[in-house]
Amino acid sequence: MSSARTTTRQVPGPVRAADAGWWRQAVVYQIYPRSFADSDGNGLGDLRGIISRIPYLAALGIDAVWLSPFYPSALADGGYDVDDYRDVDPRLGTLADFDELTARLHAEKIKVIVDIVPNHTSSRHAWFREALAAPKGSPARNRYIFRDGLGPDGGRPPSDWASVFGGPAWTRVPDGQWYLHLFAAEQPDLNWDNREVRDEFARTLRFWSDRGADGFRVDVAHGLAKNLAEPLGPLPGLNHLDGTLPPGSHPLWDRDEVHEIYAEWRRVFNEYDPPRAAVAEAWVHPSRRPRYASPDGLGQAFNFDLLDANWNAGELLRVITDSLADAQRQGSSTTWVLSNHDVVRHATRYGLPPEDGRVGARNWLLTGGASPRLDRGLGLRRARAAILLMLALPGSAYLYQGEELGLHEVPDIPEDLVQDPVFSRSRGAEKGRDGCRVPLPWAVGGPSFGFGPGTAHLPQPAWFGPLSVEAQERDPASTLSLYRDALRWRRELQAAENMEWLPRTNGRVLHFTRPGGWRCLTNFGPAPVPLPAGDVILTSVPVEGDDLPADTTAWLISG
Ligand code: NOJ
Numbered sequence: 323m324s325s326a327r328t329t330t331r332q333v334p335g336p337v338r339a340a341d342a343g344w345w346r347q348a349v350v351y352q353i354y355p356r357s358f359a360d361s362d363g364n365g366l367g368d369l370r371g372i373i374s375r376i377p378y379l380a381a382l383g384i385d386a387v388w389l390s391p392f393y394p395s396a397l398a399d400g401g402y403d404v405d406d407y408r409d410v411d412p413r414l415g416t417l418a419d420f421d422e423l424t425a426r427l428h429a430e431k432i433k434v435i436v437d438i439v440p441n442h443t444s445s446r447h448a449w450f451r452e453a454l455a456a457p458k459g460s461p462a463r464n465r466y467i468f469r470d471g472l473g474p475d476g477g478r479p480p481s482d483w484a485s486v487f488g489g490p491a492w493t494r495v496p497d498g499q500w501y502l503h504l505f506a507a508e509q510p511d512l513n514w515d516n517r518e519v520r521d522e523f524a525r526t527l528r529f530w531s532d533r534g535a536d537g538f539r540v541d542v543a544h545g546l547a548k549n550l551a552e553p554l555g556p557l558p559g560l561n562h563l564d565g566t567l568p569p570g571s572h573p574l575w576d577r578d579e580v581h582e583i584y585a586e587w588r589r590v591f592n593e594y595d596p597p598r599a600a601v602a603e604a605w606v607h608p609s610r611r612p613r614y615a616s617p618d619g620l621g622q623a624f625n626f627d628l629l630d631a632n633w634n635a636g637e638l639l640r641v642i643t644d645s646l647a648d649a650q651r652q653g654s655s656t657t658w659v660l661s662n663h664d665v666v667r668h669a670t671r672y673g674l675p676p677e678d679g680r681v682g683a684r685n686w687l688l689t690g691g692a693s694p695r696l697d698r699g700l701g702l703r704r705a706r707a708a709i710l711l712m713l714a715l716p717g718s719a720y721l722y723q724g725e726e727l728g729l730h731e732v733p734d735i736p737e738d739l740v741q742d743p744v745f746s747r748s749r750g751a752e753k754g755r756d757g758c759r760v761p762l763p764w765a766v767g768g769p770s771f772g773f774g775p776g777t778a779h780l781p782q783p784a785w786f787g788p789l790s791v792e793a794q795e796r797d798p799a800s801t802l803s804l805y806r807d808a809l810r811w812r813r814e815l816q817a818a819e820n821m822e823w824l825p826r827t828n829g830r831v832l833h834f835t836r837p838g839g840w841r842c843l844t845n846f847g848p849a850p851v852p853l854p855a856g857d858v859i860l861t862s863v864p865v866e867g868d869d870l871p872a873d874t875t876a877w878l879i880s881g
Pocket of ligand 1 (some may be wrong): 505
């Protein structure tokens, strides 16, 4: 993005991250395979579709891709209901396709992170079918969490626990027992006290590591260890973060015992050279994050504090300062996330008024996007400022497919086409997460805007065309160009994992420097602020003159 104050220095060529500790400051691009690119026209994205877009990924300038689940699945929860952990869904390809994808990404120096889902299998997994066919108390049932029900005929569930997606967390099977599922009924929870379960997952980690996976994203990492001592009493709430219980004492989430599992995983990761990396999806109190991210455990943990924060200098100052201090204590690097496949896209969040004082879009989604009014321009402007801020921070940055196009959430998917189980299990009280999973627009037109030769598995809105890759690729002012420029500069300027706040940082402005003189200034508004001395190399929107307008970020280097 050029401006009157922009230096004439050329954007540098790519410099790749070193292998040792490659993940510490990597830019990881999340691909949700079923919505990325469809090579065969069946409406679902697939591995060959991803292969066909490797030049795009290379040009973007990322260090790694994280592939959301591509395993065989009935898609009861978008693929997070896994039928077989060591295969590829035939609709998405074959193991040979995975090998080719990995080899070709590696040839571009892009690492591969596989999503591993250890808290639950799908109800179609061979183990669960076996458990259903086996009698009560059998070893096959002991791989899961089966219990007798309450009441004279056992007709009431073993406890009143609710699933995260709404509705009861127990489902009854024909012989009268009940099994636990913290998510959908098609996702029975595994019993991690069972040695066989632990050994099986170690085999799966080796399976993908042997095939060239460089790391793992660990789904619901805080859920595996549970205290299921009888009686299974009422819970103060399913939410272990509401402050009712001291951190670490909820029977279902974030228990200390879970770290014994990850210590075993670490030993598996360290069998490889370089050791396989891992990142925990752990929705835990910040004080509890370090253990997931410890070098004896998974090594890194998602930090969702940035994603949860309002667009506000004071709040972000606190989040950034605390996150960096935590990372230093844990010996890991911080992760930064603004969007993923579970949350409303950040361009949309930033364009809506806060709900109950917090950033949120629940009501907007429930009205199909009618109310409150989304200010698309403001949301995108802030999203562009936010990504430059995030990419200048020390640590690793996780991007979600489509954010580089400045996509907004799709709020108006007709109810009969909604796929997310959250919608049905909450009886429509929540719209769900489909709106950020709509297949990507690659072309201005066509049956699915270039996603594939046929139509897409979720309906794409007409406004996707002008936001397509084709429309943005050659426009230097596009959001895609901004991401490409930012990632190239980041490689050039990336330095040790620290930063220093500079004096201009106040209630409206964040201003910091990285070692080597890379500086980042964000103006949260409402009035313009003077740009400091130095060469402006990138701004989130065009800037004329010597002032940085509201909701804008500038990167500078010493003149
Ligand atoms: C977290 C995943 O990100 C989400 O998509 C999924 O629904 C739940 N875990 C259950 O696997």
